[in-house]
Amino acid sequence: MEQKSIIIIGAGIAGLSAGCYGQMNGYSTQIFELHDKPGGLCTSWKRKGYTIDGCLHWLVGSGLGISLYRIWEELGAMQGRRMINHEEFMRVEGEGGKVFIVYTDIDRLEQHMKELAPQDKGVIEEFTEALRICTRFDMPVEKAPELYGPVDGLKMLFKMFPLLRIMRKWKRISIQDFAKRFTDPFLREVFPLTFNLPDFPMIAMLMTLAWMHRKSAGYPIGGSLEFSRAIERRYLNLGGEIHYRSRAKKILVEDDRAIGIQLEDGSEHRADIIISAADGHSTIFDMLGRKYVNAKIQDYYDNLPIFPPLIHVALGVARLFDELPHSVVGINFPLDEPVTIAGKELRRLGMHTYDFDPTLAPAGKTVIKVMLPSDYAYWKSLREDPDRYKAEKEQITNKVIALLDKRFPGLAAQVEMRDVATPITYERYTGNWKSSYEGWLITTKTFGMRMSKTLPGLKNFYMIGQWVEPGGGVPAAAMSGRNVVQIICKRDKKAFVTVIP
Numbered sequence: 001m002e003q004k005s006i007i008i009i010g011a012g013i014a015g016l017s018a019g020c021y022g023q024m025n026g027y028s029t030q031i032f033e034l035h036d037k038p039g040g041l042c043t044s045w046k047r048k049g050y051t052i053d054g055c056l057h058w059l060v061g062s063g064l065g066i067s068l069y070r071i072w073e074e075l076g077a078m079q080g081r082r083m084i085n086h087e088e089f090m091r092v093e094g095e096g097g098k099v100f101i102v103y104t105d106i107d108r109l110e111q112h113m114k115e116l117a118p119q120d121k122g123v124i125e126e127f128t129e130a131l132r133i134c135t136r137f138d139m140p141v142e143k144a145p146e147l148y149g150p151v152d153g154l155k156m157l158f159k160m161f162p163l164l165r166i167m168r169k170w171k172r173i174s175i176q177d178f179a180k181r182f183t184d185p186f187l188r189e190v191f192p193l194t195f196n197l198p199d200f201p202m203i204a205m206l207m208t209l210a211w212m213h214r215k216s217a218g219y220p221i222g223g224s225l226e227f228s229r230a231i232e233r234r235y236l237n238l239g240g241e242i243h244y245r246s247r248a249k250k251i252l253v254e255d256d257r258a259i260g261i262q263l264e265d266g267s268e269h270r271a272d273i274i275i276s277a278a279d280g281h282s283t284i285f286d287m288l289g290r291k292y293v294n295a296k297i298q299d300y301y302d303n304l305p306i307f308p309p310l311i312h313v314a315l316g317v318a319r320l321f322d323e324l325p326h327s328v329v330g331i332n333f334p335l336d337e338p339v340t341i342a343g344k345e346l347r348r349l350g351m352h353t354y355d356f357d358p359t360l361a362p363a364g365k366t367v368i369k370v371m372l373p374s375d376y377a378y379w380k381s382l383r384e385d386p387d388r389y390k391a392e393k394e395q396i397t398n399k400v401i402a403l404l405d406k407r408f409p410g411l412a413a414q415v416e417m418r419d420v421a422t423p424i425t426y427e428r429y430t431g432n433w434k435s436s437y438e439g440w441l442i443t444t445k446t447f448g449m450r451m452s453k454t455l456p457g458l459k460n461f462y463m464i465g466q467w468v469e470p471g472g473g474v475p476a477a478a479m480s481g482r483n484v485v486q487i488i489c490k491r492d493k494k495a496f497v498t499v500i501p
């Protein structure tokens with residue numbers, strides 16, 4: 001039988017994953033990527049002997065005993081990789097030396113919360129009991145949800161039954177609303193800062209902490225680009241082809257069938273099936289000229305909230321943070337007085353230290369970073385004036401260093417490397433719409449929402465990645481690539497096969 005060809009736009013985790021599974025299933029695939037490296041948002045970069053990690057704080061599926069682990073093995077991402085399982089998810093500091101420590105061990109967390117707020121015992125136990133139930137949850141990964149029949153639905157219902165009650169209850173409560181139930185003012189204030197996103201559903205917090213408790217949401221030593229490079233290697237070993245510095249400008253369509261792509265340099269490339277693993281907005285509204293949009297899709301892009309764009313300040317410092325736990329995802333502390341950065345007032349600062357990954361810095365030194373949600377329009381207009389843009393970046397770094405120096409006296413003098421990525425940087429290197437760092441935001445309204453991987457009226461075409469998987473994240477991107485190949489195999493009446501290298 002003739003081998004079918006697939007073109008994939010984008011070598012982020014979704015595109016690489018689709019490429020790997022396409023190759024495993026006998027398709028001849030090529031990936032076209034605008035950047036000169038794989039990974040998309042799942043990346044790192046080097047400056048002055050330091051490696052700045054731009055993504056993975058936690059990787060769901062990083063530990064044995066959870067089905068997703070197998071997917072990472074199929075993609076060659078786990079073999080030989082060391083994972084750090086954080087002891088603490090976050091430290092949120094308050095006034096007068098008070099600290100809320102989000103231990104990843106549930107018993108320890110419960111005990112700590114009860115010590116902080118004994119009068120809130122009931123609410124704390126309700127929370128930790130839900131966490132314990134969530135540790136029994138394993139994401140179903142074997143079959144693409146699009147291919148579920150009634151029997152699969154029943155099997156799933158049976159498997160998930162104990163969790164349905166938990167899901168139903170906690171997906172509609174935001175972390176902000178739940179925190180109001182604590183009578184202790186400190187816990188009320190700091191609890192929502194652990195996932196500081198608007199209308200963030202409690203169920204997403206519970207699931208993340210439950211995975212961390214199970215040591216299944218660790219950080220890969222070596223950082224995010226190394227992780228992406230492993231999947232790139234797997235793809236190339238399977239016989240796939242990647243073309244870097246190749247921006248797709250147009251998806252070629254004949255008689256409502258996608259037949260190929262045109263790159264920015266004018267060259268045209270054809271295939272039997274086209275998959276866009278690139279940004280959703282540019283795929284639908286630019287590359288396809290908004291021809292395949294229905295009211296539902298238009299509504300997503302008009303009304304759904306997205307993860308905000310970021311200012312990502314990284315510093316290489318000639319010191320370690322022995323006063324902090326060795327392995328913590330992040331810390332958050334109050335400022336002496338409010339500060340305005342890029343037009344937004346800040347009363348607290350969140351930071352990440354990377355002492356736990358010695359591969360990112362010379363011995364005895366480390367990388368720290370601060371990520372600040374920002375405003376896309378602010379940066380877009382600033383970019384028009386390169387001098388102002390540069391000056392703003394400089395000023396932000398100085399402000400961040402000064403704030404960190406107050407918390408860690410002497411730090412300013414230890415800074416050896418400074419780097420700022422703005423929403424414009426994210427747009428330039430990944431093409432993501434409004435520089436969103438994770439696509440559609442999960443809220444109490446969008447949790448569990450499903451989006452179609454096809455567009456109305458367009459044949460031989462699929463979309464994958466964070467713009468069709470609300471909530472985004474690296475596992476969702478990888479699953480999206482796997483699922484689309486299952487769907488294509490089913491359409492081609494082929495058994496879907498996977499191999500662990």
Ligand SMILES: Cc1cc2nc3c(=O)[nH]c(=O)nc-3n(C[C@H](O)[C@H](O)[C@H](O)COP(=O)(O)OP(=O)(O)OC[C@H]3O[C@@H](n4cnc5c(N)ncnc54)[C@H](O)[C@@H]3O)c2cc1C
Pocket residue numbers: 009010011012013014015032033034035038039040041042054055056057058059060246247248249277278279282310371429430431432437438439464465466467472473474475477
């Ligand atoms: C700071 C930060 C922290 C994060 N932390 C985590 C975390 O701890 N855990 C987690 O699971 N997730 C995390 N994420 C989110 C995660 O990185 C993303 O959700 C995921 O990587 C998205 O993968 P994707 O393949 O769908 O999209 P992308 O990574 O955006 O990949 C799309 C690819 O398409 C390419 N492309 C776009 N347009 C074109 C075009 N026209 N032609 C050719 N190529 C094109 C882009 O260059 C890119 O390589 C984080 C993200 C950021 C930025």
